[in-house]
Amino acid sequence: MAVLTVGGREIACPVSLAPMAGVADSAFRQLCKEFGCGLLTSEMVSAKALTMSDRKTKDLLRRAPIEAPFAIQLFGDDPEIMARAAELVMAWKPDFIDINMGCPAPKIAGNGSGSSLMKNPPLAAAIVRAVVAAVEVPVTVKIRKGWDEHSVNAVEVALLCQEAGAAAVAVHGKTREQMYAPPVDRAVIRQVKEALSVPVIGNGEIDSPEAAAQMFAETGCDGIMVGRGALGRPWLFAQINEYLQTGEVCTRPTPRQKMACLLRQAELAIAHKGEKRAMAEMRKHAAWYFKGGRGASKLRAKAGTLTTYQALEEMTKEALDLGCLENG
Ligand SMILES: Cc1cc2nc3c(=O)[nH]c(=O)nc-3n(C[C@H](O)[C@H](O)[C@H](O)COP(=O)(O)O)c2cc1C
Structure with a gap:
Protein backbone atom coordinates (compact mmCIF):
# COMPACT_ATOMS: atom_id res chain seq x y z
CA MET A 1 0.00 0.00 0.00
CA ALA A 2 1.41 3.36 -0.99
CA VAL A 3 2.55 5.80 1.66
CA LEU A 4 0.57 9.05 1.55
CA THR A 5 2.84 12.10 1.50
CA VAL A 6 1.17 15.39 2.40
CA GLY A 7 3.22 18.57 2.38
CA GLY A 8 6.42 16.54 2.66
CA ARG A 9 5.13 14.57 5.66
CA GLU A 10 4.69 10.84 5.31
CA ILE A 11 1.53 9.11 6.50
CA ALA A 12 2.31 5.39 6.59
CA CYS A 13 -1.23 4.26 5.79
CA PRO A 14 -3.46 6.07 3.26
CA VAL A 15 -6.66 4.99 5.05
CA SER A 16 -7.70 7.72 7.48
CA LEU A 17 -10.52 8.27 9.94
CA ALA A 18 -12.96 11.04 8.97
CA PRO A 19 -13.44 13.81 11.52
CA MET A 20 -16.79 13.31 13.27
CA ALA A 21 -17.91 15.85 15.85
CA GLY A 22 -19.42 14.28 18.96
CA VAL A 23 -18.34 10.81 17.84
CA ALA A 24 -14.70 10.48 16.76
CA ASP A 25 -13.28 11.55 20.11
CA SER A 26 -9.88 10.64 21.51
CA ALA A 27 -11.06 7.24 22.82
CA PHE A 28 -12.51 6.16 19.47
CA ARG A 29 -9.55 7.55 17.55
CA GLN A 30 -7.14 5.57 19.73
CA LEU A 31 -8.96 2.33 18.90
CA CYS A 32 -8.95 3.14 15.18
CA LYS A 33 -5.21 3.79 15.39
CA GLU A 34 -4.65 0.47 17.14
CA PHE A 35 -6.40 -1.18 14.18
CA GLY A 36 -4.02 0.48 11.72
CA CYS A 37 -5.75 3.67 10.66
CA GLY A 38 -3.48 6.33 9.09
CA LEU A 39 -4.20 9.99 9.70
CA LEU A 40 -6.48 11.03 12.56
CA THR A 41 -8.30 14.35 12.77
CA SER A 42 -9.80 16.18 15.73
CA GLU A 43 -13.49 16.88 15.94
CA MET A 44 -14.13 20.22 14.25
CA VAL A 45 -13.15 23.17 16.42
CA SER A 46 -14.60 26.67 16.17
CA ALA A 47 -11.87 29.17 15.30
CA LYS A 48 -13.89 31.94 16.90
CA ALA A 49 -14.43 30.04 20.16
CA LEU A 50 -10.72 29.21 20.30
CA THR A 51 -9.70 32.82 19.99
CA MET A 52 -12.08 33.56 22.86
CA SER A 53 -10.30 30.92 24.96
CA ASP A 54 -13.36 28.70 25.36
CA ARG A 55 -12.48 25.86 27.78
CA LYS A 56 -14.81 23.28 26.23
CA THR A 57 -13.38 23.99 22.81
CA LYS A 58 -9.84 23.49 24.07
CA ASP A 59 -10.93 20.18 25.60
CA LEU A 60 -11.58 18.92 22.06
CA LEU A 61 -7.88 19.27 21.31
CA ARG A 62 -6.65 16.82 23.95
CA ARG A 63 -5.28 13.60 22.58
CA ALA A 64 -3.20 10.56 23.53
CA PRO A 65 0.38 10.01 22.31
CA ILE A 66 -0.73 7.13 20.04
CA GLU A 67 -2.88 9.56 18.05
CA ALA A 68 -0.35 10.42 15.36
CA PRO A 69 -0.13 11.72 12.74
CA PHE A 70 -2.83 14.14 13.82
CA ALA A 71 -4.68 17.00 12.18
CA ILE A 72 -6.63 19.67 14.02
CA GLN A 73 -9.68 20.72 12.07
CA LEU A 74 -10.89 24.32 12.29
CA PHE A 75 -14.10 25.85 11.06
CA GLY A 76 -14.88 29.49 10.55
CA ASP A 77 -15.59 32.12 7.92
CA ASP A 78 -13.06 34.84 8.71
CA PRO A 79 -9.52 34.46 7.32
CA GLU A 80 -7.96 36.50 10.12
CA ILE A 81 -9.68 34.60 12.91
CA MET A 82 -8.91 31.28 11.22
CA ALA A 83 -5.23 32.27 10.98
CA ARG A 84 -5.15 33.36 14.63
CA ALA A 85 -6.84 30.11 15.71
CA ALA A 86 -4.35 28.09 13.65
CA GLU A 87 -1.47 29.86 15.41
CA LEU A 88 -3.07 29.15 18.79
CA VAL A 89 -3.57 25.42 18.18
CA MET A 90 0.10 24.97 17.31
CA ALA A 91 0.54 24.72 21.11
CA TRP A 92 -1.11 21.27 20.78
CA LYS A 93 1.53 20.28 18.19
CA PRO A 94 -0.66 19.00 15.36
CA ASP A 95 1.01 17.52 12.28
CA PHE A 96 -1.53 19.24 10.04
CA ILE A 97 -4.22 21.89 10.16
CA ASP A 98 -7.39 20.94 8.30
CA ILE A 99 -10.06 23.41 7.21
CA ASN A 100 -13.70 22.35 7.27
CA MET A 101 -15.55 23.24 4.08
CA GLY A 102 -18.04 20.40 4.28
CA CYS A 103 -20.15 20.61 7.40
CA PRO A 104 -23.83 20.85 6.38
CA ALA A 105 -25.28 21.61 9.85
CA PRO A 106 -27.38 24.79 9.78
CA LYS A 107 -25.64 26.26 12.81
CA ILE A 108 -22.28 26.01 10.98
CA ALA A 109 -23.22 26.43 7.30
CA GLY A 110 -25.82 29.05 8.22
CA ASN A 111 -23.03 31.23 9.57
CA GLY A 112 -20.92 31.17 6.41
CA SER A 113 -18.62 28.36 7.65
CA GLY A 114 -18.35 24.67 6.71
CA SER A 115 -20.08 23.71 3.46
CA SER A 116 -21.25 27.30 3.00
CA LEU A 117 -17.69 28.07 1.83
CA MET A 118 -18.46 25.98 -1.28
CA LYS A 119 -20.73 28.89 -2.26
CA ASN A 120 -17.93 31.42 -1.84
CA PRO A 121 -14.76 30.05 -3.49
CA PRO A 122 -12.79 33.34 -3.17
CA LEU A 123 -13.40 33.37 0.60
CA ALA A 124 -12.50 29.67 0.83
CA ALA A 125 -9.19 30.44 -0.91
CA ALA A 126 -8.57 33.52 1.28
CA ILE A 127 -9.00 31.37 4.40
CA VAL A 128 -6.53 28.78 3.11
CA ARG A 129 -4.02 31.50 2.19
CA ALA A 130 -4.27 33.13 5.62
CA VAL A 131 -3.90 29.84 7.51
CA VAL A 132 -1.00 28.68 5.33
CA ALA A 133 0.79 31.97 6.04
CA ALA A 134 0.18 31.62 9.78
CA VAL A 135 1.59 28.14 10.48
CA GLU A 136 4.56 25.96 9.60
CA VAL A 137 2.65 22.68 9.28
CA PRO A 138 0.90 21.62 6.05
CA VAL A 139 -2.67 22.86 5.69
CA THR A 140 -5.32 20.57 4.21
CA VAL A 141 -8.98 21.15 3.33
CA LYS A 142 -12.07 18.98 3.37
CA ILE A 143 -14.67 19.92 0.78
CA ARG A 144 -17.89 18.56 -0.69
CA LYS A 145 -19.01 17.93 -4.26
CA GLY A 146 -20.76 21.32 -4.17
CA TRP A 147 -23.62 23.10 -2.45
CA ASP A 148 -26.34 21.45 -4.53
CA GLU A 149 -26.75 19.66 -7.87
CA HIS A 150 -26.99 23.03 -9.64
CA SER A 151 -23.68 24.24 -8.27
CA VAL A 152 -21.27 21.33 -8.43
CA ASN A 153 -17.90 23.07 -8.07
CA ALA A 154 -15.56 20.72 -6.23
CA VAL A 155 -12.92 21.01 -8.97
CA GLU A 156 -13.00 24.83 -8.92
CA VAL A 157 -12.82 25.06 -5.12
CA ALA A 158 -10.12 22.38 -4.90
CA LEU A 159 -7.98 24.15 -7.51
CA LEU A 160 -8.32 27.50 -5.73
CA CYS A 161 -7.39 25.87 -2.42
CA GLN A 162 -4.35 24.25 -4.02
CA GLU A 163 -3.30 27.59 -5.50
CA ALA A 164 -3.72 29.15 -2.05
CA GLY A 165 -1.29 26.60 -0.61
CA ALA A 166 -3.36 23.59 0.49
CA ALA A 167 -1.18 20.49 0.76
CA ALA A 168 -4.04 18.00 0.21
CA VAL A 169 -7.76 18.03 -0.44
CA ALA A 170 -10.30 15.55 0.92
CA VAL A 171 -13.50 15.35 -1.10
CA HIS A 172 -16.78 14.09 0.34
CA GLY A 173 -18.54 13.19 -2.90
CA LYS A 174 -21.95 14.57 -1.92
CA THR A 175 -23.57 17.97 -2.11
CA ARG A 176 -24.56 19.92 0.98
CA GLU A 177 -28.18 19.45 -0.06
CA GLN A 178 -27.70 15.67 0.12
CA MET A 179 -26.32 15.95 3.68
CA TYR A 180 -25.25 12.33 4.29
CA ALA A 181 -27.69 10.53 1.99
CA PRO A 182 -26.30 8.25 -0.74
CA PRO A 183 -25.14 8.04 -3.44
CA VAL A 184 -21.56 9.23 -3.28
CA ASP A 185 -20.36 10.69 -6.59
CA ARG A 186 -17.01 9.03 -7.21
CA ALA A 187 -16.80 10.62 -10.69
CA VAL A 188 -16.49 14.08 -9.16
CA ILE A 189 -13.73 12.86 -6.84
CA ARG A 190 -11.96 11.48 -9.93
CA GLN A 191 -12.28 14.90 -11.63
CA VAL A 192 -10.70 16.60 -8.61
CA LYS A 193 -7.90 14.03 -8.60
CA GLU A 194 -7.23 14.62 -12.30
CA ALA A 195 -7.17 18.40 -11.84
CA LEU A 196 -4.87 18.62 -8.79
CA SER A 197 -1.19 17.99 -8.26
CA VAL A 198 -1.47 17.69 -4.45
CA PRO A 199 -2.88 14.47 -2.94
CA VAL A 200 -6.65 13.93 -3.07
CA ILE A 201 -8.47 11.88 -0.45
CA GLY A 202 -11.77 10.22 -1.38
CA ASN A 203 -14.58 10.15 1.16
CA GLY A 204 -18.14 8.89 1.29
CA GLU A 205 -19.91 5.58 1.95
CA ILE A 206 -16.76 3.53 2.57
CA ASP A 207 -18.18 0.88 4.88
CA SER A 208 -16.36 -2.28 3.76
CA PRO A 209 -13.00 -3.40 2.37
CA GLU A 210 -14.61 -3.72 -1.06
CA ALA A 211 -15.99 -0.16 -0.94
CA ALA A 212 -12.51 1.07 0.03
CA ALA A 213 -10.95 -0.67 -2.97
CA GLN A 214 -13.71 0.71 -5.20
CA MET A 215 -12.99 4.28 -4.06
CA PHE A 216 -9.30 3.89 -4.97
CA ALA A 217 -10.04 2.14 -8.27
CA GLU A 218 -12.76 4.45 -9.54
CA THR A 219 -11.21 7.77 -8.51
CA GLY A 220 -7.44 7.18 -8.62
CA CYS A 221 -7.35 8.99 -5.26
CA ASP A 222 -4.19 8.99 -3.14
CA GLY A 223 -5.94 8.18 0.12
CA ILE A 224 -9.36 7.43 1.53
CA MET A 225 -11.25 8.62 4.58
CA VAL A 226 -13.67 6.36 6.47
CA GLY A 227 -16.42 7.83 8.63
CA ARG A 228 -19.67 6.18 9.72
CA GLY A 229 -18.59 2.75 8.49
CA ALA A 230 -16.12 2.51 11.37
CA LEU A 231 -18.64 3.36 14.11
CA GLY A 232 -18.97 0.36 16.42
CA ARG A 233 -16.45 -1.37 14.10
CA PRO A 234 -12.99 0.19 14.56
CA TRP A 235 -11.48 -3.10 13.32
CA LEU A 236 -12.72 -2.08 9.84
CA PHE A 237 -9.36 -0.32 9.38
CA ALA A 238 -7.48 -3.61 9.81
CA GLN A 239 -9.88 -5.32 7.41
CA ILE A 240 -9.50 -2.59 4.77
CA ASN A 241 -5.71 -2.61 5.03
CA GLU A 242 -5.58 -6.41 4.71
CA TYR A 243 -7.89 -6.38 1.71
CA LEU A 244 -5.96 -3.62 -0.06
CA GLN A 245 -2.68 -5.46 0.50
CA THR A 246 -3.67 -9.08 -0.13
CA GLY A 247 -7.21 -9.16 -1.50
CA GLU A 248 -8.30 -11.04 1.63
CA VAL A 249 -9.58 -10.19 5.08
CA CYS A 250 -8.08 -12.04 8.06
CA THR A 251 -9.32 -9.90 10.96
CA ARG A 252 -12.68 -11.35 12.00
CA PRO A 253 -13.20 -10.38 15.63
CA THR A 254 -15.19 -12.82 17.72
C1 LIG B 1 -21.78 12.49 13.42
C2 LIG B 1 -20.92 13.10 12.34
C3 LIG B 1 -20.11 14.16 12.65
C4 LIG B 1 -19.30 14.75 11.66
N1 LIG B 1 -18.46 15.77 12.00
C5 LIG B 1 -17.60 16.28 11.07
C6 LIG B 1 -16.61 17.24 11.43
O1 LIG B 1 -16.45 17.63 12.59
N2 LIG B 1 -15.81 17.72 10.43
C7 LIG B 1 -15.93 17.30 9.13
O2 LIG B 1 -15.20 17.76 8.26
N3 LIG B 1 -16.84 16.37 8.78
C8 LIG B 1 -17.66 15.84 9.72
N4 LIG B 1 -18.53 14.84 9.37
C9 LIG B 1 -18.50 14.30 8.01
C10 LIG B 1 -17.53 13.11 7.91
O3 LIG B 1 -16.21 13.52 8.15
C11 LIG B 1 -17.62 12.44 6.52
O4 LIG B 1 -17.28 13.40 5.55
C12 LIG B 1 -19.01 11.91 6.22
O5 LIG B 1 -19.55 11.19 7.32
C13 LIG B 1 -18.97 11.01 4.98
O6 LIG B 1 -18.18 9.88 5.19
P1 LIG B 1 -18.86 8.44 5.49
O7 LIG B 1 -19.86 8.19 4.40
O8 LIG B 1 -17.69 7.48 5.48
O9 LIG B 1 -19.52 8.56 6.82
C14 LIG B 1 -19.35 14.27 10.33
C15 LIG B 1 -20.18 13.18 10.04
C16 LIG B 1 -20.96 12.60 11.01
C17 LIG B 1 -21.83 11.42 10.64
Missing part, protein backbone atom coordinates in the same frame (compact mmCIF):
# COMPACT_ATOMS: atom_id res chain seq x y z
CA PRO A 255 -18.19 -11.54 19.70
CA ARG A 256 -16.01 -11.65 22.83
CA GLN A 257 -13.31 -9.56 21.13
CA LYS A 258 -15.91 -7.07 19.93
CA MET A 259 -17.21 -6.61 23.45
CA ALA A 260 -13.66 -6.28 24.80
CA CYS A 261 -13.17 -3.52 22.26
CA LEU A 262 -16.34 -1.72 23.37
CA LEU A 263 -15.26 -1.91 27.03
CA ARG A 264 -11.80 -0.64 26.16
CA GLN A 265 -13.28 2.33 24.32
CA ALA A 266 -15.37 3.09 27.40
CA GLU A 267 -12.30 2.87 29.66
CA LEU A 268 -10.37 5.28 27.43
CA ALA A 269 -13.33 7.65 27.33
CA ILE A 270 -13.66 7.55 31.14
CA ALA A 271 -9.94 8.29 31.53
CA HIS A 272 -10.42 11.38 29.37
CA LYS A 273 -13.83 12.68 30.41
CA GLY A 274 -14.81 11.04 33.69
CA GLU A 275 -17.45 8.30 34.02
CA LYS A 276 -20.58 10.45 33.94
CA ARG A 277 -19.89 12.28 30.71
CA ALA A 278 -18.09 9.37 29.08
CA MET A 279 -20.94 6.92 29.68
CA ALA A 280 -23.55 9.37 28.38
CA GLU A 281 -21.49 9.68 25.20
CA MET A 282 -20.86 5.92 25.05
CA ARG A 283 -24.61 5.25 24.71
CA LYS A 284 -24.60 5.77 20.97
CA HIS A 285 -21.31 3.92 20.53
CA ALA A 286 -22.61 0.92 22.47
CA ALA A 287 -25.69 0.88 20.25
CA TRP A 288 -23.45 0.83 17.16
CA TYR A 289 -21.50 -2.13 18.53
CA PHE A 290 -24.76 -3.99 19.14
CA LYS A 291 -25.97 -3.37 15.62
CA GLY A 292 -26.76 -6.22 13.30
CA GLY A 293 -27.71 -9.43 15.07
CA ARG A 294 -30.56 -11.15 16.88
CA GLY A 295 -31.67 -9.37 20.07
CA ALA A 296 -29.72 -6.29 19.06
CA SER A 297 -32.66 -3.91 19.01
CA LYS A 298 -33.45 -4.69 22.65
CA LEU A 299 -29.85 -4.11 23.63
CA ARG A 300 -29.65 -0.91 21.63
CA ALA A 301 -32.67 0.48 23.45
CA LYS A 302 -31.07 -0.48 26.76
CA ALA A 303 -27.80 1.19 25.72
CA GLY A 304 -29.71 4.46 25.64
CA THR A 305 -30.01 4.35 29.43
CA LEU A 306 -26.34 3.73 30.26
CA THR A 307 -24.89 5.73 33.12
CA THR A 308 -22.11 3.54 34.54
CA TYR A 309 -19.26 1.37 33.32
CA GLN A 310 -20.60 -1.49 35.42
CA ALA A 311 -23.92 -1.37 33.57
CA LEU A 312 -22.07 -1.48 30.27
CA GLU A 313 -20.07 -4.50 31.44
CA GLU A 314 -23.30 -6.30 32.31
CA MET A 315 -24.75 -5.36 28.95
CA THR A 316 -21.80 -6.87 27.12
CA LYS A 317 -22.33 -10.13 29.03
CA GLU A 318 -25.98 -10.07 28.05
CA ALA A 319 -24.99 -9.51 24.42
CA LEU A 320 -22.71 -12.55 24.54
CA ASP A 321 -25.39 -14.68 26.23
CA LEU A 322 -27.95 -13.65 23.64
CA GLY A 323 -25.47 -14.51 20.89
CA CYS A 324 -26.53 -11.40 19.09
CA LEU A 325 -23.16 -10.25 17.81
CA GLU A 326 -22.26 -12.98 15.32
CA ASN A 327 -23.38 -10.94 12.35
CA GLY A 328 -22.43 -7.52 13.69
